[in-house]
Structures are given as C-alpha cells and as structure tokens.
Amino acid sequence: MKLRKLIELAVDNAMDVDPRGRKSIEKQLKKLKDKFDKMEGKDKEYFDTERLWNPYPDSRIIAGTGDEDIETVMVGIDIETPEILLADRLRERGKKIDCILIHHPEGRALADLDKAMGLQVEVMTAVGVPVNHAEGQLRPRMDRIWRAIHADNLFRTERAAELLGFPAVCCHTVADNLVWNFVEKNICKKEFDSLDDIVNALREIPEYAHYAKKGNPPIIVNGSGSNRPGKVVATEFTGGTNGPEEFLAEQSRAGVGTILSMHVTEKTLDEAKKHNVNMIQCSHMASDAIGINLLLDELSKAEKNLSVIEAAGFIRIKRSSKRSR
Ligand SMILES: [Fe+2]
Numbered sequence: 001m002k003l004r005k006l007i008e009l010a011v012d013n014a015m016d017v018d019p020r021g022r023k024s025i026e027k028q029l030k031k032l033k034d035k036f037d038k039m040e041g042k043d044k045e046y047f048d049t050e051r052l053w054n055p056y057p058d059s060r061i062i063a064g065t066g067d068e069d070i071e072t073v074m075v076g077i078d079i080e081t082p083e084i085l086l087a088d089r090l091r092e093r094g095k096k097i098d099c100i101l102i103h104h105p106e107g108r109a110l111a112d113l114d115k116a117m118g119l120q121v122e123v124m125t126a127v128g129v130p131v132n133h134a135e136g137q138l139r140p141r142m143d144r145i146w147r148a149i150h151a152d153n154l155f156r157t158e159r160a161a162e163l164l165g166f167p168a169v170c171c172h173t174v175a176d177n178l179v180w181n182f183v184e185k186n187i188c189k190k191e192f193d194s195l196d197d198i199v200n201a202l203r204e205i206p207e208y209a210h211y212a213k214k215g216n217p218p219i220i221v222n223g224s225g226s227n228r229p230g231k232v233v234a235t236e237f238t239g240g241t242n243g244p245e246e247f248l249a250e251q252s253r254a255g256v257g258t259i260l261s262m263h264v265t266e267k268t269l270d271e272a273k274k275h276n277v278n279m280i281q282c283s284h285m286a287s288d289a290i291g292i293n294l295l296l297d298e299l300s301k302a303e304k305n306l307s308v309i310e311a312a313g314f315i316r317i318k319r320s321s322k323r324s325r
C-alpha cells in the first residue's frame with residue numbers, strides 16, 4: 001500500500017463514524033473548494049490544499065511524498081526525535097521499517113490542532129447541549145490552543161524523520177473518532193447498575209486490561225463506585241484536545257450523569273464536583289491504542305502484508321471483524 005493510500009483510508013474510515021456525519025463534512029469540503037477556486041495571489045499560495053479532501057487537520061503525512069510502499073510500520077502514541085533514533089537503531093539491526101505512524105500530532109498536524117477541534121460541537125449537541133452554547137464556549141478554547149501551539153518548536157520530529165529517511169504520518173482525530181464510536185457503542189449504550197460495573201466492563205476490553213495489569217487502569221475520578229451512572233457519554237475521546245470546562249455544566253444541564261474521558265483536566269474535575277457529574281478517567285494510552293488498533297484493522301484489509309512494530313505506548317491488538325466497531 002502506498003503511504004498516500006494509507007492516509008486516504010484512515011480519513012475515509014474516520015468519516016464513516018464522525019459525529020458530524022459524512023454528508024455535513026462533504027458539504028463543508030465543497031464550500032471550501034468553492035472558496036479556494038475564487039482565491040488569488042498569496043491567499044491561494046499559502047492555502048493548505050490537503051484541506052480540500054481531508055477534513056482532519058491533525059492527521060496527515062508529515063515526512064515523505066506519499067508515493068512510498070508501506071508494509072512494515074512502526075507505530076507509537078507519542079513519537080519525537082528519540083523514537084525516530086530508536087527506529088534508526090532498529091533499522092541498523094536489520095528491522096525493516098517503511099513508515100512511522102504517530103498518534104499525537106507533530107509538525108503541520110500539530111500546527112493545525114486547533115482546527116481539528118470543531119467537531120466537539122457535534123459531540124456536545126449529540127448529548128443534548130444547544131449548538132449555540134457549544135459553539136460559543138468552544139471558540140475561546142480553540143483560540144487559546146492556537147496561541148499556545150503557535151509558540152512551539154513544531155517541526156523537530158518531522159525533520160528528524162526526513163534526515164534519517166523515514167516517511168511519517170500522523171493519525172490523530174482519524175483514530176480518536178474510531179475509539180469514540182467504539183466506546184459509545186460498547187459502553188455508553190449499555191445499562192450499568194454502578195460506576196464500578198462500568199470500570200469492570202472497561203477492563204474486559206483488551207487494551208484496558210493490558211494497561212490495568214501494568215498499573216494504569218480506568219479510574220473513577222469523581223463519584224463513588226456504588227453511584228448509579230445515569231446517562232453515560234464519551235464526550236472526551238475525540239476532538240483534538242480537551243474541550244472548555246464550561247462543557248461540564250452544559251452536559252449536566254443536558255442530563256448527563258457520567259462522563260468517560262481519556263484525560264480529565266483539574267478545572268474540569270472541579271466543575272464535575274460542583275455539578276455532581278460522575279467521571280471515569282479511562283487510561284489515556286489504552287484509549288488511544290484502541291483507536292489506532294481499529295484503524296490498523298481497517299488498513300490490514302487493504303494491505304495483507306501490513307506488519308506493526310509496537311513502540312512509544314502502543315500495543316497492537318487485532319479485532320477480527322467489523323462487529324467490534
Ligand atoms: Fe487520541
């Protein structure tokens with residue numbers, strides 16, 4: 001499989017389960033294309049043409065042309081220069097590595113992280129938050145993320161990959177959409193008597209089991225184990241990064257009883273306490289690993305020889321059919 005094909009498949013699969021719905025995304029892409037066609041001069045020159053087909057600004061090729069043949073992929077949740085050096089050492093010892101697949105964005109994918117956050121609006125409206133509230137509260141948070149990232153040294157990892165001759169691709173929201181959908185279907189839609197029962201159900205999922213055995217289990221960060229869950233949602237699994245803490249009060253008003261999250265900020269936890277919303281912090285690494293595993297399962301259908309080197313917090317667990325999605 002060509003690297004270009006890999007990212008195209010990742011985008012296509014993410015759109016299948018996207019909270020915005022494929023139709024709405026395609027409408028936005030079309031609007032952007034019309035805008036692009038009318039652009040001139042510098043505006044056109046600086047326009048990122050990836051945006052015309054890929055609605056996930058934090059997921060893209062960051063090193064390489066896209067024309068590379070990919071069979072063996074080194075996969076990690078966080079990959080920076082040390083892991084690129086690790087890849088180079090492995091290659092020196094005879095391991096074939098055609099590409100590096102990174103979850104948390106680097107390079108241009110990181111520069112545009114704020115622009116991947118828009119889908120949080122639909123994650124909120126899906127649980128009953130009014131769209132005007134979600135949009136109004138998200139905007140300042142997106143601006144803060146943009147300013148914070150803007151000051152970072154964004155391009156170290158991609159340059160390390162280029163210097164050592166590794167194609168590299170970031171698959172962030174394209175994978176997080178898959179785990180969001182997975183947890184919604186496999187946990188949120190089911191009935192539980194207590195928070196403890198949810199934690200036990202999470203521990204039945206192989207990635208959570210693996211990390212739990214290593215001392216990184218799903219934990220209840222607000223509420224007690226015997227609490228009844230009420231309406232359970234997974235609103236902190238996709239959308240680039242954490243949303244604004246104001247989303248907590250909104251969800252409480254919309255009738256949410258328990259939020260499953262990959263990682264909970266202290267401000268959000270304070271709000272959860274104030275509004276008596278239960279929160280379960282599922283293991284961050286295990287959650288991200290589920291998203292990537294679901295993506296790799298799909299990629300494996302297109303590339304029968306796909307093999308994976310697990311690195312940087314990632315463990316490969318295969319699911320045999322679409323049933324688990
Ligand atoms: Fe993630």
Ligand SMILES: [Fe+2]
Pocket residue numbers: 104262284288
């Ligand atoms: Fe993450």
